[in-house]
Amino acid sequence: MDSTKNEPTQDPNPFLRYYKNGKLQRPIGTPFVPPSNDPETGVISKDIIISHEPKIAARLYRPTTTTKLPLLIYIHGGAFSIESAFSTLYHTHLNTLTAAACVIAVSIEYRLAPEHLIPSCYEDCWEAIKWVEQASDPWIKNQADLNRVFLAGDSAGGNIAHNIAVRAGLTIPAQPGPGLKIAGMALVHPYF
Structure with missing residues (x-):
C-alpha cells in the first residue's frame, strides 16, 4: 500500500x-443545518431545487406575515470555493436579516470552485434570478413584491451580486425580465 x-x-x-x-x-x-422554524426570530425557512442539472438550490426565508414584502436575493461568500447557503453561519445570518429587514429572502446555493470553474457560480446565480422571476414558489408568488427586489452578498457573494446586477442592467435596464425589478444592492466586503 x-x-x-x-x-x-x-x-x-x-x-x-x-x-x-x-x-x-x-x-x-x-456545518450544514436543515431549514427550520426559528423560535428566536420567528422566521421560517425551507429548501428548494432550482435546477437538477446543473444542481442549483436555494433556501427561502420568510417572517410570519401575510403582507407582501420586499424580496432579498442573498449570495453567500467564501472565496468562490467554501461555505454554503445551508451552513450554520449563513442560516443564522439570514434568519436574523430576514426578521430585522422584514423581507422574503432567497439564499442561493451555487456550485463551488475548483470542481466547477468560474463562471459557473455566476451562471448558477443568474438561473436562480430567472427562477425567482417565474414566481412559481408560493412564498414568492404570494408574499414577495417583485417590484422591490434587492441583491446582496458578502465577499465572493458581493462580487457575484455585482456581476448579476450588471448583467441584469445590460439585458433589460434594471430588470432581468418583465416580472422582476432590482431596486438596490448591498455588497458587504465584495471580493473583487
Missing part, C-alpha cells in the same frame, strides 16, 4: 487541501 496517496500534494490553506489520491478537502467552513 502506498501511504503517500493520502499526503497533500498542494496545501493552499486555509481554504483547500488537495491529496495525491484525488481527494479535495475544505478545512474551513461551517
